[in-house]
Amino acid sequence: MTQPAATKPHLSRPHLLGLLRGMLRIRRFEDKCAELYTQEKIRGFLHLYNGEEAVSVGVMQALTEDDAVVATYREHGQALARGVPMNAVMAEMYGKAEGCSGGRGGSMHLFDAERRFYGGNAIVGGGLPLAVGLALADRMQGRARVTACFFGDGAVAEGEFHESLNLAALWTLPVLFVCENNLYAMGTALERAQSQTDIHAKAAAYQMPSEAVDGMDVVAVEAAALRAAAAVRAGEGPHFLECRTYRFRAHSMFDAQLYRGKDEVEEWMKRDPIVRLANWMTETGMMHDRDREELEAEVAAEVDASVAFAEAGSWEPIETLTRHVTRAQARP
Amino acid sequence: MTADRPPPGTNEITYREAVKQAIRDAMIRDPRVFLMGEDVGRYGGCYAVSKGLLEEFGPERIRDTPLSESTFTGAGIGAALGGMRPIVEIMTVNFSLLALDQIVNNAATLLHMSGGLFNVPLVIRMATGAGRQLAAQHSHSLEGWYAHVPGLKVLAPATIEDARGMLWPALEDPDPVLIFEHVMLYNDTGPLPDRRPVDITKAAVRRPGKDVTIITYGGMLPKTLAAADMLAADGIAAEVIDLRVLRPLDEETVIASVRRTRRAVIVDEGWRSGSLSAEISARIMEQAFWDLDAPVGRVCSAEVPMPYPRHLEQAALPQPDGIVAAARATLGPR
Numbered sequence: 001m002t003q004p005a006a007t008k009p010h011l012s013r014p015h016l017l018g019l020l021r022g023m024l025r026i027r028r029f030e031d032k033c034a035e036l037y038t039q040e041k042i043r044g045f046l047h048l049y050n051g052e053e054a055v056s057v058g059v060m061q062a063l064t065e066d067d068a069v070v071a072t073y074r075e076h077g078q079a080l081a082r083g084v085p086m087n088a089v090m091a092e093m094y095g096k097a098e099g100c101s102g103g104r105g106g107s108m109h110l111f112d113a114e115r116r117f118y119g120g121n122a123i124v125g126g127g128l129p130l131a132v133g134l135a136l137a138d139r140m141q142g143r144a145r146v147t148a149c150f151f152g153d154g155a156v157a158e159g160e161f162h163e164s165l166n167l168a169a170l171w172t173l174p175v176l177f178v179c180e181n182n183l184y185a186m187g188t189a190l191e192r193a194q195s196q197t198d199i200h201a202k203a204a205a206y207q208m209p210s211e212a213v214d215g216m217d218v219v220a221v222e223a224a225a226l227r228a229a230a231a232v233r234a235g236e237g238p239h240f241l242e243c244r245t246y247r248f249r250a251h252s253m254f255d256a257q258l259y260r261g262k263d264e265v266e267e268w269m270k271r272d273p274i275v276r277l278a279n280w281m282t283e284t285g286m287m288h289d290r291d292r293e294e295l296e297a298e299v300a301a302e303v304d305a306s307v308a309f310a311e312a313g314s315w316e317p318i319e320t321l322t323r324h325v326t327r328a329q330a331r332p
Numbered sequence: 333m334t335a336d337r338p339p340p341g342t343n344e345i346t347y348r349e350a351v352k353q354a355i356r357d358a359m360i361r362d363p364r365v366f367l368m369g370e371d372v373g374r375y376g377g378c379y380a381v382s383k384g385l386l387e388e389f390g391p392e393r394i395r396d397t398p399l400s401e402s403t404f405t406g407a408g409i410g411a412a413l414g415g416m417r418p419i420v421e422i423m424t425v426n427f428s429l430l431a432l433d434q435i436v437n438n439a440a441t442l443l444h445m446s447g448g449l450f451n452v453p454l455v456i457r458m459a460t461g462a463g464r465q466l467a468a469q470h471s472h473s474l475e476g477w478y479a480h481v482p483g484l485k486v487l488a489p490a491t492i493e494d495a496r497g498m499l500w501p502a503l504e505d506p507d508p509v510l511i512f513e514h515v516m517l518y519n520d521t522g523p524l525p526d527r528r529p530v531d532i533t534k535a536a537v538r539r540p541g542k543d544v545t546i547i548t549y550g551g552m553l554p555k556t557l558a559a560a561d562m563l564a565a566d567g568i569a570a571e572v573i574d575l576r577v578l579r580p581l582d583e584e585t586v587i588a589s590v591r592r593t594r595r596a597v598i599v600d601e602g603w604r605s606g607s608l609s610a611e612i613s614a615r616i617m618e619q620a621f622w623d624l625d626a627p628v629g630r631v632c633s634a635e636v637p638m639p640y641p642r643h644l645e646q647a648a649l650p651q652p653d654g655i656v657a658a659a660r661a662t663l664g665p666r
Contacts, residue, residue: 102447111446118413119446123437129403133410140416163403324448325482327506
């Protein structure tokens with residue numbers, strides 16, 4: 001986990017290599033998950049983050065260890081960028097007891113107490129009120145922490161989005177709202193769901209400072225997040241970041257993608273955040289072929305190790321099925 | 333309701349006042365406790381429960397919210413995760429349906445989905461029940477729905493002692509606790525109970541008897557005790573059990589009583605279909621079938637949305653006469 005730089009990204013070689021590594025870890029992890037899904041190692045719903053890596057990796061640069069993250073159901077990338085160990089995430093994909101949620105959550109419900117990662121919320125919009133409450137607890141206990149709340153463009157149509165923006169602004173709570181606008185709520189295009197498609201403009205209705213940023217540019221996301229998080233941390237109240245991004249893969253593994261054309265996907269793939277940063281680093285001499293090869297090898301090894309870890313993991317015995325229903329273990 | 337009352341005017345307290353004192357005690361005792369909900373502050377609470385608390389504790393801890401049930405309930409969950417001990421007040425159980433997603437999909441599941449990492453020490457209070465001619469969007473008894481959900485604890489204080497004593501142990505509970513206050517109980521008066529917290533795991537025998545067990549909770553307790561008086565006049569000794577805890581159910585107390593009386597009637601203000609009364613009846617059948625001398629009886633609300641006119645509202649609700657009749661039916665012809 002990184003400590004936040006002041007309010008501007010450091011465009012140093014180590015920092016940029018770190019951003020590239022962060023995005024590459026997510027991309028290769030997701031590709032491996034797709035493969036494991038076809039092998040039926042991973043079951044249930046699987047929502048992959050390919051294309052959106054710059055958003056999580058960029059935003060997490062602005063958070064400290066004390067800050068909190070509330071995530072979506074497309075949250076593998078958010079978890080990995082936050083520092084949840086890849087082994088524990090992969091084991092959770094398998095449903096193994098060594099998973100970050102003990103295997104009980106699966107792909108959509110990743111949690112990590114140590115990194116204040118409050119899940120993996122699969123009710124669209126359901127995480128926003130939690131983020132408001134976490135921020136309220138910080139305010140009431142006099143802690144200068146930030147709660148970063150991720151959600152998609154789909155959540156914008158939910159009542160909780162509006163309730164939560166209003167309440168956070170009304171009470172000046174330290175929430176950083178991060179909208180991952182990938183243009184589709186499952187298969188429903190933004191313009192088929194919203195009368196106002198300029199999402200960040202909605203925050204203005206709640207007197208909340210907001211900014212739209214190119215979500216395919218990790219440095220731009222980081223810069224915007226650093227500015228917004230610094231303001232939130234300084235007690236200026238909630239800020240809103242709309243990251244304009246795109247999902248390269250299907251919504252889930254059951255999606256035939258009838259709602260969008262291949263040309264559209266191809267057009268967005270030209271803006272691949274990983275390729276973009278890598279090319280720029282190569283062109284400016286900050287990265288050489290050998291660096292890239294080393295990075296790829298390092299990430300591949302980590303992904304392979306996570307698969308081995310998950311494979312070697314254990315299944316929770318059925319005898320403990322009714323654990324974790326209540327902490328005060330009571331009769332059913 | 334209680335036999336040994338002090339002379340009127342001395343140490344008497346209303347149920348409403350008892351709830352307020354419980355909140356006040358908790359706020360003084362633990363700085364992490366705060367109250368949040370619609371009109372709990374300046375207005376003094378829809379049912380005047382929190383009147384005066386804003387002046388005493390200030391707007392940070394007596395927190396008026398916008399009409400955003402889902403978000404302020406979810407914020408209560410988040411604040412609980414963040415180390416606070418929130419009391420969320422939802423005006424009525426009917427309005428809680430706007431927060432059902434947060435209660436069922438988040439409060440009740442977070443501990444489990446996180447593999448035991450994140451518990452939610454939250455208390456949600458709400459009013460329930462009919463009797464004030466508030467018609468079909470303010471009068472229902474939906475607590476049985478919540479009692480369906482693993483991960484929640486559901487309490488129904490029917491006495492002033494419980495109204496005063498249940499809140500603190502609920503706040504100490506590491507898991508989400510829902511407290512249902514019946515609207516017809518707020519004006520009940522009785523002796524001032526001491527500050528001792530009460531047990532929130534057991535049902536209570538409110539009146540001992542040997543002939544039939546009548547099981548009820550919340551707002552139906554006074555009517556059931558009235559029915560027991562009527563039965564006593566006819567020489568029938570009814571044992572009245574106040575469930576107090578709707579989830580997890582205290583089966584032990586219920587089954588032990590039914591084994592003794594060999595007859596059971598359940599009085600539940602909720603609708604009969606798919607109700608808490610159905611659940612209790614099923615458990616009696618599963619565990620005490622061979623001890624029964626008669627089929628289990630039920631007295632529930634008529635299966636209509638609650639009507640406005642008083643005569644129809646009263647006709648829709650369980651009444652002492654109906655409870656007496658159901659109890660008599662278990663005894664057979666006499």
